Amino acid sequence: MSSPAAGAVRVVRADKGSVLVVPEGGGEAVRAVLDRDGLAPLDDGRAVPTVGDWVLVDEADGSPHVRQVLTRSSALVRDSAGGTSREQVLAANVDIVLVVEHLDPDPDLGRVERLLTLAWRSGARPVVVLTKADLVPDAEAMTREVERAAIAVDVHPVSAATGDGLDPVRALLAPGVALVVVGPSGAGKSTLVNALAGRGVMATGDRRASDGRGRHTTTHRELVPLHGGAVLIDTPGIRGIGVVADADALDTTFADVAELVALCRFADCxxxxxxxxxxxxxLESGDLDRRRYESWRKLVREAAYQARRADSHLAAQERARWKKVTQEYQRGMRGAGRPWR
Ligand SMILES: Nc1nc2c(ncn2[C@@H]2O[C@H](COP(=O)(O)OP(=O)(O)OP(=O)(O)O)[C@@H](O)[C@H]2O)c(=O)[nH]1
Ligand SMILES: [Mg+2]
Ligand SMILES: [Zn+2]
Incomplete structure (x- = not known):
């Protein structure tokens, strides 16, 4: 995706209070300050600029300031328990989400389904990359198993160690295309980014020395421009990621289950x-896998919980707005010297 407006620059890294931006087509990175709580206007409302965002910057008091975050064509959003907004935009304006999962240890199908839902919800196209194919005897059979959990999604087994399987992933790197890698820590996301970039841009972790559990090598999200004109966003490993799901995203990830649901006798079954x-x-005939069914149930429950929470958040905002309107009205009446009751 190329720049949506003249003079727009792209956020390659977002920090507290400032962002690192580069002009379209590359060039030197510049640090631009965020004013007022680290927010910038986004059409209606305000947004925290995130990696992948296109922003307008101008000079004030001799230093660059972010003035506007341009409307996003896609946004990869996770549910974050903390904070005020409850939702964190992991990356913006991406075309392809590479869901990265390792073949060794065994791939976690539930995690793949979770990340696919996150990807479908973002508006970008998901592609699954299965890493460490060199470490397992039958990568093809494992790939077929993951394919059954990834309906309508391409699944590529790769080895960064031997270079096997990377060509179909390289084929995605058309000029102007933005990709983001997501997946657990240690899956080989940064190793993949380096392999695709053809150079060691991101630090990678060697876990052989320790048990490696809970160690995150990549600690921030970063946009890496590639030679061919594509950009690749590396992210830290995500553990227990809360997806911001909606019915459409779930119905896409679980198209097989959605088809069955439509056949139930009662609409509210x-x-x-x-x-x-x-x-x-x-389930009884064995056409639907119990694991997949449980995975679907879990995500449906999570989505319902989020929807309720969002509703009550909206209701609270609405109450606060009316309180303010009423107070202003009362103040106005008093100011006019008339009784307000
Ligand atoms: N044998 C083999 N090892 C791999 C492959 N890909 C990655 N690795 C190894 O896996 C380890 C973790 O790789 P990273 O690229 O740091 O993993 P990551 O997903 O970026 O991890 P975080 O940054 O913590 O999220 C490193 O020791 C890599 O060398 C592969 O295809 N084959
Ligand atoms: Mg990494
Ligand atoms: Zn039913």
Whole structure:
């Protein structure tokens, strides 16, 4: 995706209170300050600029300041328990989300489904990359198993160690395309970024010396411009990622389950033993995998919880707004010297 406006620059790294930006087509990175709580206007409302954002910058008091975050064509959003906004935009304006999962140890299919949902929700296209193919005897069979959990998504087994399987991933790197890698710590995201960049841009972790658990080699998100004109965003490993899911994203990730749900006799079927439930029937016949069913249930519950939480957040905002309006009205009446009651 090329720049959406003349003079826009791209955020390659976001820090507290400032961002690092580069002009389209490359050039020297410049640090630009964020005013007022680290927020900048985004059409309506305000936004914390994130990696991948296009922003307008101008000089004030001799230093560059972010003036505007341009409307995002896509946004990879995670649910973050802390903070005020509850949602964190991991990357903006990406075209492809590379869901990176290792083949050794065994891939976690539930995690792949979770990250695919995150990706579908973002508006970008997901592609699964299975790393460390050199460490397992039958990468092809494992790939087929992951493919069953990744409906309509390309799945590529690769080895950064031997270079095997990288060509189909390289083929995604068209000029102007932005990709982001997501996946657990130690999956080989930075190693993949380096392999695709053809140089050691990101530090990678060697975990052989320790058990490596909970160690994150990459600690910040960073946009890496590649020679061919594509850009690649590396991210730190995400543990227990909360997805910001919606029904559409879930129905896309779990298209097979959604098809069954449509066949249930009752429109409000809970798939909990009601008569005529196509989901339970598929479970019993073995057409639907119990693991996949549980994974789907879990994400549906999470999405419902988020929707309720967002609703109550909106309701609280609305109450606060009316309180303010009422107070202003009362103040105005008093100012006019009339009784306000
Ligand atoms: N054998 C083999 N090792 C790999 C491959 N890809 C990555 N590794 C190794 O896996 C370890 C972790 O790789 P990283 O690229 O640092 O993993 P990461 O996903 O960036 O991890 P975080 O930055 O913590 O999120 C390193 O020791 C890599 O050398 C691969 O294809 N084959
Ligand atoms: Mg890394
Ligand atoms: Zn049902």
């Amino acid at each position: 809970h798939h909990d033993g009601e008569p005529g439930c196509a989901v339970v029937a598929a």
